[in-house]
Amino acid sequence: MDRYPDPDVTELAGVLDRRLEALLIDGLLVVGVIGLLGYVGGALLIEGSFGGFGGFLVAVQFISPVVLLGYQTVFEGYYGQTLGKRYRDIVVVTEDGDDCTWVAAVVRNLLRIVDALPAFYLVGVLVAYVSDEHQRLGDLAAGTRVVNVDE
Numbered sequence: 001m002d003r004y005p006d007p008d009v010t011e012l013a014g015v016l017d018r019r020l021e022a023l024l025i026d027g028l029l030v031v032g033v034i035g036l037l038g039y040v041g042g043a044l045l046i047e048g049s050f051g052g053f054g055g056f057l058v059a060v061q062f063i064s065p066v067v068l069l070g071y072q073t074v075f076e077g078y079y080g081q082t083l084g085k086r087y088r089d090i091v092v093v094t095e096d097g098d099d100c101t102w103v104a105a106v107v108r109n110l111l112r113i114v115d116a117l118p119a120f121y122l123v124g125v126l127v128a129y130v131s132d133e134h135q136r137l138g139d140l141a142a143g144t145r146v147v148n149v150d151e
Helices: 018-045 051-078 083-087 102-110 122-130 137-142
Strands: 007-012 090-094 144-149
Touching (some): 007 090, 018 083, 018 090, 051 102, 083 090, 090 102, 137 144
Antiparallel strands (some): 007 144, 090 144
């Protein structure tokens, strides 16, 4: 995986197309891995036939959201993009078009919690639609934007 692919700073990523698809890919990847580990752990540690499924439920509900935030922060801080963003050819950059910094990655991802309110990223989507550069709250606070990769 390339570290910081060349961004096309003139072409912003849309709000509900590539960005949403990338988020879904990342979410399914994390939930799948954590859910599988939770199922196996539950089957090994919890007695009875409910053990595996119980472990799966706990992992998906309580562990996956934390892991997803960490995964997004680490990948965006190091690579400028998650695996989902890479697949959809988009990258996070600063407002000046430079590589995303670690501080910016932490800020933009911590504010995902607010962007996701009240459900289905409603705050983030609405803010991205009204901002000039399709920035959600996390992007505005971190000074970042999401652009297409230069092909």
